[in-house]
Amino acid sequence: MSDLLNRAGMVDCKPLATPASTTQAVTPSDEPFDNPTQYRRIVGALQYLTITRLDLCYAVNRSCQFMHTLTVEHWAMVKRVLRYIKGTLDYGLRLSCSPTASIHAYSNSDWAGCLIDWKSTSGYAVFFRTNLIFWLSRKQRTVARSSTKAEYKALADVAAEVTWVVSLLRELGLHTGQPSTLWCDNLGATYLCANPVFHARTKHVEINYHFVRDKVASGEFVVNLVSTKDQLADVFTKPLPGPKFIALRDKLNVVSLTSCA
Template sequence: MDVHNAFLHGDLRDEVYIKLPQGFTHSAPNKVLRLHKALYGLRQAPRCWYEKPSTALAKADFVQSYSDYSLFTYTRGRVEIRVLVYVDDLVVCGNDGDAIRKFKTSLGECFRKKDLGKLKYFLSIEIARNEEGFMLTQRKYALDIVSETGLLGSRPEVTPMEQNHHLASDTSYFLQEPATYRRLVGCLIYLANTRPDLSYSVHILSQFMQMPRERHLEAVLRVVKYLKGKAGQGILLSSRIDLELSVYCDADWGTCPLSHRSLTAYVALFGGSPISWKTKKQKVVSQSSCEAEYHAMSIATREIMWLRHLFKDLGFPPTAPARLFCDSKSALYIAANPVFHERTKHIEIDCHQVRDVIKSGVLTIAHIGTKEQLANLLTKALGKVQFNTLMSKLGIWCGWTVAHARRVSPGCICCLNHLDKVW
């Protein structure tokens, strides 16, 4: 649902005065106007508007989630409704059609809104559905990026970034007009919402936003060429009953040649579908690869705890412990062994929360081989073979086939012609 003129519905608590608008004549020229309602452009307008739907939903017995303040839940007997608020857009889902229609009618009494029907396009994310589940892609957004750069006729790249790159230590000339580079990287950051395969590339390229060089622009254009061949890729939220939470974490020790800080990445799979992923440079310098991996486990543990709270707010609290996979046996030994020794005495205290979570039974840890580590896709630039192998295991799909969704293959560009027909 879309709310008309959302920011105009907000009630101001503070006293705000404005000058008389141009062309307005009054006998007292020194008079000012006091606002009773919010206007577009006011700093208070977004907060004032947010209080409006929050109050309306609270009166309708909706409960606001503490894990995500944009999520509101309603549970009465067997009736369950979930509402997600994003500025002036509302996404509503539930298990009772009559209850949802009554809710929409009551919401229309509070402010003007437009019912857009079933969710198909939201925040540049295209949603398709069939018996396999929900397919989330940003195909149109990706093709718009390729079109704006004039690379529709270029040869597609098989990987977003070349192996063994040295972008951090590059000494090529600085760009005279860095605005183009910043715009492209900004577009890629938003595109990464449904593209885990771009997480590492976006992380690397976003570090040179202030003073990009020519070599950095070439790397961005390589990512755009990669999008040209695989614009229809997205994530499939599977409809199967198996709702197991599995998280893969990895770290690349001392990967930054300037700060010598390590790179941390994790990807969370829920029922075999990727729902959360992240690539980020660690805040401190790790003394060893074991310490870097242990920091990665700590960051992944925080994400697991947040996801469990979110699942509980959605109405289905997890019954089984989450599984955390790591390819470092030393880090697993430190997490399982409560004895402090010379190797771990300098590690930050907050990292040791992994042990407490394991003892509580919320989390189990397991070792996985480096070749099967899915988080490798988010920590380093891989070759064609390994990149496509991890992509297929991660749950990255390309459109729908007639019977079921098809896995990504090196010939993914052939699926693009078929994608429009199926959708």
């Protein structure tokens, strides 16, 4: 992190509380950035940082989408990420012991959040016991016709990830046999997972996303509704105001490692 700040000439910059702005949208601009190589090097290095700093995932993912069409606005967006890093140099992912062996995951989607192509951003967080072990922030490949479809796609993505985790734990002899719990804040998406009556309303949804229904029917997964304020995956799908971002960051176990020592 210190090396990144040094490369960008921002060692003495003023820190910020969040890595992404909630008020300034990234839109096309006519003013190109004059040093695209620097932009690509720093954003590339930031991708490695997200291996342990999941609070940067959304901002870094968004920065990666403009590698070939750089503008000064995009560079300002990266500088904001670096200013956030400046204030959290001692932060990292905390792992701790837990007596339980449950698997639970949160999935979320920001419907049509990109103002350029109107695609949605999916995000999820997978917990084993009390520890966060997998997370993702990624723009969906197709445009969703409704918020339910966008959320359903995100739910299918996390279902595939949890299926792999369960398979691995079974090989290691660590799986308890209890169903994994998936948390989603969209009522329509939770209905689609358990109620085949809604099939007529989902003819436009790609069939590969419907495998989550089979997992629910077989008892491998339980899909529950979670309130938006308790949706931990929110941090992977959109910019958040400072207080909410910090609260979710703490719940995802990204904390000051100095205070933990």
